Amino acid sequence: MIVKKEEPLAIIQVNDTYILGIYQGSLSHFDLLLRYRQKDPKSKSGWSRIRTPKHIHWAVDVIIKMHYNEEETKTFLSFLINLWDTQIRPLATDEDRNILLNVEGLMKEANNEASKYPQLANKGEYSIKFLYLIAKLLMVQEKTNLSSAFMFKSLLKALEAHEDIYKIVSIATHNRKS
Numbered sequence: 001m002i003v004k005k006e007e008p009l010a011i012i013q014v015n016d017t018y019i020l021g022i023y024q025g026s027l028s029h030f031d032l033l034l035r036y037r038q039k040d041p042k043s044k045s046g047w048s049r050i051r052t053p054k055h056i057h058w059a060v061d062v063i064i065k066m067h068y069n070e071e072e073t074k075t076f077l078s079f080l081i082n083l084w085d086t087q088i089r090p091l092a093t094d095e096d097r098n099i100l101l102n103v104e105g106l107m108k109e110a111n112n113e114a115s116k117y118p119q120l121a122n123k124g125e126y127s128i129k130f131l132y133l134i135a136k137l138l139m140v141q142e143k144t145n146l147s148s149a150f151m152f153k154s155l156l157k158a159l160e161a162h163e164d165i166y167k168i169v170s171i172a173t174h175n176r177k178s
Helices: 055-068 070-086 094-100 103-114 128-145 151-160 165-172
Strands: 010-013 018-024 032-038
Touching: 010 103, 018 128, 032 128, 055 070, 055 128, 055 151, 055 165, 070 128, 070 151, 103 128, 128 151, 151 165
Parallel strands: none
Antiparallel strands: 010 018, 018 032
């Protein structure tokens, strides 16, 4: 078992509302652990407590976006499914991880993707930039920890197909007994 470092491997200031931290996970040398903070004017520090993004939160936000603009949301989901199938690979070397965690490169990708979905910009809790970053990093994390993994792709496909809420929740919460 790998001992997690307390210092992040990378910190991404997503926008004025979110900060994403990427930490060493405990499953392997290349495991990633994602944490984020959100602006919170009620907090003394001005930020929320540190949170771990969950698939279910991600899915709920996509469902909200789907309600506002189904076509754009499905285009975004199709893009992510294609990303899963064609570009996402498990981390196998320190160089792979360093390339992935290039903050400037990640933000350039996220900004590029966000610009393609203007109708979704202010819908839901999370920005497209934030959803993209979380999705990409969760995909890499999943494939790194189990190269034959498919849970996140299953979630993307269920959302794209407009499956019923029970199936989506079941997939997003890792409950395969639906």
